[in-house]
Amino acid sequence: MGSATIVDVARAAGVSKTTASDALRGHGRVSEATRVAVAEAAASLGYTINRSARSLRTATTGAIGLYVPQVIFRSEYYLSFVYGVANEAAKAEYDVTLIMSGQLPSHGHLPNVDGIVLCDPVASDPVVRGLMATGLAVVTCERYNGDRVPNGVIWSDHAAYLEQLLDELAGADARHPAMLASTTVSDWSISLVQKYRSWCLARGIEPVIREVPFGTDPAALQDTTLQFLQENPTVDALVCAADGVAAAAIPAIRLHGRTIGEDFLLASCVDGTSMRIADPAITAIDTKGGEAGSECARLLFELLDGSTPEGTVREMPLELNQRASTGA
Amino acid sequence: MGSATIVDVARAAGVSKTTASDALRGHGRVSEATRVAVAEAAASLGYTINRSARSLRTATTGAIGLYVPQVIFRSEYYLSFVYGVANEAAKAEYDVTLIMSGQLPSHGHLPNVDGIVLCDPVASDPVVRGLMATGLAVVTCERYNGDRVPNGVIWSDHAAYLEQLLDELAGADARHPAMLASTTVSDWSISLVQKYRSWCLARGIEPVIREVPFGTDPAALQDTTLQFLQENPTVDALVCAADGVAAAAIPAIRLHGRTIGEDFLLASCVDGTSMRIADPAITAIDTKGGEAGSECARLLFELLDGSTPEGTVREMPLELNQRASTGA
DNA sequence: CTGAAAGCGCTAACAT
């Protein structure tokens, strides 16, 4: 089956193995006639290239690594990010190898890849540091604030969209918006909190923040939210950073005696199915995970083939989706 | 950096490269003294094995492929499945390569792997057929009803849990449960519909089924559900097959004038965050994606190292989580 | 217990 080698193909086509190799890869040196002959021979023999042999010879692997924090498994965003990367890689005929936490280089088990995409890298994550230290080409999604500089960066100005969101809340008569922040220390969560604080400062509003760990159990989340609202009775709007939190907060807001979209506004910094399903539907920033993943992979391939210089940084625009939870 | 080869290590340790190789892999032939010497030399040189070279020599890749239907990107179940596989693979020091729809037979771009895990394979999917035809070891999650037989199978008796669920509904005084089925043609969805029909038949109840395409837009889903309920006024309970659908159905049931958990019962064949978050929380079958993925990967490794015979089929138990939506 | 030699399948240099 997969056991025909390039010499078999070459023999069948009556050429040397070099010519067969060149023909199969379309290296212009071969004549059209032999190219076709070789292609036919390969097809009839069911030839498939031995990627390990090619890898050894060319010192490339034809695969890229993808590292996502373990949180992925609670978040639609990361999920669509993976999809974006995988999709782009498929187009470029690259494989995508998942890199898991606990699979770190300390373990000595480096994935066999040409480059790496890091989603929301956190400098305190040893896996991230290990991967940055491999010397492989690295593209991060969102900025990385460790000591090493990634070879490429795709980022979005989440803070700017949060500002727009807060302005809309204020425009809809919210006087005291609070924030349920995410405790991850990623650039994303940090810049959201910063923006919230500076926005409040500029308007003389007292910032009211509660951090909720990513992946908190829904029941606990509801308790936390209710308590938070009761402790801060002047709060009349809530912005939730982490994926899914806004939807889980709805019952708590109701228990607090408020009507969402009327005397209380609710919004999320990450859009997703649960925001659209929610009743009422929740206003959210569309963080475009699929596109982000796609852009990261594309940039990585450009870095690998040298068509884009090291240190390239690209911004990706987002979108704010207005829905009933803010009176839209 | 990664450029030290085994000859460098051998030279530094004052042995031949054969001995170095054996020492590094713990092949008992070397003495403890040389083993340590080689290990130290390797460490001091920062030696990392060239996986491509090993792959070429041993005709293995150290990676497994993971194919999940594209639907994954809407479903927490598939997500945790991926996690389970990746986690298990990391333990075994294997890489996991994602296989995307559209990546395969058309391009001839076979991923460089030793075996494949297929999640919910559908015989009509050309990628699935292509992967089954590669001759690589294949483990499927849920049965595969194509002509080829996978080398291993992990499955759960979803129908049995549905039966239990339906019995509980009947026990809670539901007289006419209906089903929102999934249109995928996987073994999973087929066996659920079959069980529902046979359960109804045995009790003289008229089965009422509506199929909703996987990944239907929430708004459309709500319209469909409302219409469905209005067309079938005797229905007093609803079982939703596809992931997330039950949560999205809640507003429609309310619009229909029913109170969930009281004069109308609701349940899901797939558990997840949205079922726990929902208000009221929704009774659901926990399909244990993480464990399923883990079991699949483990079985695949056992097949690859020959410790388990071809054709092994293992059943994985599930759990029914009773919640407020069925009066729990 | 260790070493020397052969070769996995491929591609890059260097010839024609």
Place this chain on the structure above:
DNA sequence: ATGTTAGCGCTTTCAG
């Protein structure tokens, strides 16, 4: 435009 030669780094015979 094609063929020849020489390895990529590793593991596996086969001899010591």
